[in-house]
Amino acid sequence: MNTNQSQAPFQVRVVPVTPLQQNCSIIRAPSGKAAVVDPGGEADKILKAAEEFGATIEQIWLTHGHLDHAGGAEAIKRATGAPIIGPEKEDTFWLEAIAGQWAQYGHPGMGEDCAPDQWLNDGDTLTLDRIEFGVITTPGHTPGHVVIYHEGANLAFVGDVLFSGSIGRTDFPRGDHATLIASITQKLWPLGDLQFVPGHGPTSTFGKERQSNPFVADHITGYQGAEQKPANEIDQKLSKRWQ
Numbered sequence: 485m486n487t488n489q490s491q492a493p494f495q496v497r498v499v500p501v502t503p504l505q506q507n508c509s510i511i512r513a514p515s516g517k518a519a520v521v522d523p524g525g526e527a528d529k530i531l532k533a534a535e536e537f538g539a540t541i542e543q544i545w546l547t548h549g550h551l552d553h554a555g556g557a558e559a560i561k562r563a564t565g566a567p568i569i570g571p572e573k574e575d576t577f578w579l580e581a582i583a584g585q586w587a588q589y590g591h592p593g594m595g596e597d598c599a600p601d602q603w604l605n606d607g608d609t610l611t612l613d614r615i616e617f618g619v620i621t622t623p624g625h626t627p628g629h630v631v632i633y634h635e636g637a638n639l640a641f642v643g644d645v646l647f648s649g650s651i652g653r654t655d656f657p658r659g660d661h662a663t664l665i666a667s668i669t670q671k672l673w674p675l676g677d678l679q680f681v682p683g684h685g686p687t688s689t690f691g692k693e694r695q696s697n698p699f700v701a702d703h704i705t706g707y708q709g710a711e712q713k714p715a716n717e718i719d720q721k722l723s724k725r726w727q
């Protein structure tokens with residue numbers, strides 16, 4: 485994906501990883517300095533994609549503690565020296581269960597438990613090579629889930645909060661459906677009509693989901709009120725998913 489260059493001083497490449505095809509994103513500043521969002525596993529594949537992208541991974545950002553989002557974080561850290569930042573500390577119990585969960589899902593060794601260097605809180609700012617990203621807490625799928633966004637680029641990395649045409653599961657321990665709906669309508673929608681990279685599947689925009697998502701369309705939630713900022717158009721050539 486290539487966001488509008490006049491507004492977004494970075495490029496994004498999406499690398500689906502693990503048998504769950506989780507969308508790991510590499511955010512590359514013009515200098516080549518990069519952050520990787522949710523390296524869920526297959527660290528070698530992520531490192532190879534980063535190298536071909538001309539990206540030097542300096543930070544690892546996690547939206548939440550699930551195995552397919554955080555299972556490769558420690559391996560990327562060992563390979564690059566980059567610190568692991570996020571999610572919010574309520575996801576500790578998930579981060580400490582990653583290796584066991586992968587074994588339970590029939591893929592022992594796919595990922596390892598993770599100990600972040602820094603937790604994130606609502607309203608925090610992440611800085612990549614002087615480019616600032618906002619952080620909001622969005623519980624519901626997991627209690628410590630965060631969303632990372634860039635205002636000028638109208639782009640958000642939403643993990644498993646929201647998908648194109650769906651929302652995150654809430655049947656896991658400490659998941660809560662009403663809390664997730666509130667996170668989406670009260671935390672995401674007020675950001676405007678952002679384009680978003682979900683944890684799985686294709687990208688979409690908040691505006692499109694507010695029209696047609698069967699769980700959180702405005703006519704279902706009764707939401708009315710977010711400012712309407714236009715989402716950037718996705719560059720079709722560069723949005724081609726990295727395989």
Ligand SMILES: [Zn+2]
Nearest residue numbers: 548550625644
């Ligand atoms: Zn998840």
